[in-house]
Amino acid sequence: MTDISALTRLCPPPEKPMTIDWTSVESALGMALPADYRQLADRYGPGRFNDYLSLFHPHGVTEFVNLTGLMPGRIRAQLHEQARLGTPPLPHHPDSLFPIGVTDNGEYLFWVTDSLDAPEQWRIAVNEARGPHWYTFDGGLTNFLVSVLSGMTRVPVFPSGLAEQEPSFAPSRPVLYKTSYTPLQPPVDTAAIRTWARANGYDVPSRGRIPPEVRRAWEDAHQT
Incomplete structure (x- = not known):
């Protein structure tokens, strides 16, 4: 059973799937996206799981949950800035x-894009809201x-009682908003950094x- 099949059996999606222009979305982001995310976004659309977790979506109903909106860049x-200060690491x-x-x-979910050329291998990281702790999940x-x-x-x-709830998904209602943002630069391919460093x-x-000194050297060499 695929992950999307397991999810739809566990948590029923809306009856009507969405149609998303993934070529335009990936072009706007400057990178390919994992196949499981494309299936997930098509099948469920924008909304919240267990009345708690909202995924960023190409058709996100506000700028705060839109995949190509202002929030990823912010x-x-x-x-x-946190990395520059080093507190917390x-x-x-x-x-x-x-x-x-x-x-x-206020917890955020992230793809860990160790290699932009291998989106199917991206893992998931979660950071604590207003705190230093992180959790990394070894899967998509x-x-x-x-x-x-x-x-x-x-x-x-996450709250301890989250898994005790009956799995659910609630579609988001469209909200009119004005988008104003600076496009997010795509993640850096660490494989490219390693190749440059060895050369x-x-x-x-x-x-x-x-190593931080290697990354700083790469950044200095590629400043525009």
């Missing part, structure tokens, strides 16, 4: 974190929803976090 800027570099959802309590977004809503996985920064005499591991 969140990325906040992460960069981030488990992933801001350029590899792409915001994909938000909870009513739809698999994350199935695991959390079924109670198989408990995310420490320039830096010793970098094939996996894991890139």
Whole structure:
């Protein structure tokens, strides 16, 4: 059974799927998106799971939950400032974190885009609202929803009673709003950084976090 099949059995979606122009969406973002997210967004549309978790969607009904709206860029800027200050430390570099959802309590969900060329391998990270703690799920977004809503996985920064609820999805009602935002720059492909670093005499591991001094050197060399 696929993850989307498991999710629709666990949590019934709206009767009518959406039709999304994914070529335009991915062109606007400057990167390909995971197939499971495209299926999820098509099948469910914008809305909230368990009256708590909203995923960013190409047809998000407000600018605060729109995948190509202002929030992903604003969140990325906040992460960069947090990384600059170093308090609290981030488990992933801001350029590899792409915001994909938000909870009513203020936790954010991210794709961990370790390689832009392999979106099917992107993991999910969740940060604590107004706190330093993070949780990383070793799987894709739809698999994350199935695991959390079924109670198989408990995310420490989520309310303890979330998994005790009957899984549900509520479509969002359209709201008129005026969009004003600066487009989000796509995440940096860490594979490209590793290739550049080795070509320039830096010793970098094939996996894991890139040393900060190597990333700074790459950023200095690629400033426009």
